[in-house]
Every structure is written in structure tokens, then in C-alpha cells.
Amino acid sequence: MAQQRKDKLAKYVKKVKKNVDLDKYLDELSKVYSNWKQEDAEKMVFFTRDGTMIVIGSDDKGYVNVSLAGIQQILIANGSNIPYLKRIVHNHNKGEDFSKGDEDMYKVLVKYGFKGEFQIYTPKTGQVRTMDKSVATGGKD
Numbered sequence: 001m002a003q004q005r006k007d008k009l010a011k012y013v014k015k016v017k018k019n020v021d022l023d024k025y026l027d028e029l030s031k032v033y034s035n036w037k038q039e040d041a042e043k044m045v046f047f048t049r050d051g052t053m054i055v056i057g058s059d060d061k062g063y064v065n066v067s068l069a070g071i072q073q074i075l076i077a078n079g080s081n082i083p084y085l086k087r088i089v090h091n092h093n094k095g096e097d098f099s100k101g102d103e104d105m106y107k108v109l110v111k112y113g114f115k116g117e118f119q120i121y122t123p124k125t126g127q128v129r130t131m132d133k134s135v136a137t138g139g140k141d
């Protein structure tokens with residue numbers, strides 16, 4: 001059963017790249033989304049503090065259906081975990097601002113020790129938005 005769950009999660013992992021120059025992460029993102037065709041699909045990209053980039057995504061249209069526990073398992077399998085992430089990025093294809101779901105996810109990640117930047121990337125424009133860290137504290141920083 002545990003193996004079955006592992007296999008199920010593995011199919012979401014699209015790419016793992018080591019020794020990424022974290023100062024040039026926008027170049028890495030533009031490569032990750034370079035053949036972007038599925039307008040409604042989502043990818044999440046994790047950059048760890050030691051320069052590993054992990055890309056998870058769905059093959060079809062829609063959101064990446066991986067729970068926080070699943071994300072943790074994927075990170076641990078790649079020698080990292082939530083507190084060691086420098087940046088988490090997901091795409092909004094039309095460039096909209098963070099959703100309520102994004103804010104909720106960010107709050108939970110912070111509870112699990114996330115100290116990095118939580119960002120939205122718009123593949124068409126290359127625009128990046130960064131979540132205001134005060135969201136996690138309800139504005140009482």
C-alpha cells in the first residue's frame with residue numbers, strides 16, 4: 001500500500017534538477033513553462049535552499065491534486081522538506097492575483113515551517129507576484 005501511494009505520487013513529479021543557480025530561477029521557470037499549451041493546467045515548482053528544483057504537475061487540465069502530506073513525501077524523497085524551501089511557485093495563466101485557496105495554502109505551509117517566498121508565475125508574460133508574508137500572520141506582523 002505504501003509503495004502504491006509512492007508510485008501514485010511519483011507520476012506528479014515531472015522534473016528534478018540539481019545545482020540550479022537560485023539567482024537565475026526566472027530562467028529556470030521560463031524553461032519549465034516553455035512549451036506551455038494547456039491553458040488551464042497547473043505546475044508547482046519548488047526551489048530548495050541547496051539549489052534543487054522539483055517540478056510537479058498534472059498531465060491533464062486542472063490543478064495539481066497533491067496534498068500537503070504528498071508534497072512533503074515528494075520533498076523528502078528528494079532530500080528536502082518544507083522548512084528547507086527557498087521558493088514555491090505555481091502558475092496563474094491569466095495573471096490574476098493570489099486566490100483565497102493560495103492564501104490558505106500559504107498559511108498552512110508557514111505552520112509547517114516554510115520561510116521562503118510563495119509566488120505566482122504567469123507563463124505568457126513572465127510576470128511574478130510574491131505573497132505578502134503578513135498574510136500568514138493575519139496582517140499582525
Ligand SMILES: [Zn+2]
Nearest residue numbers: 092098099102
Ligand atoms: Zn493560485
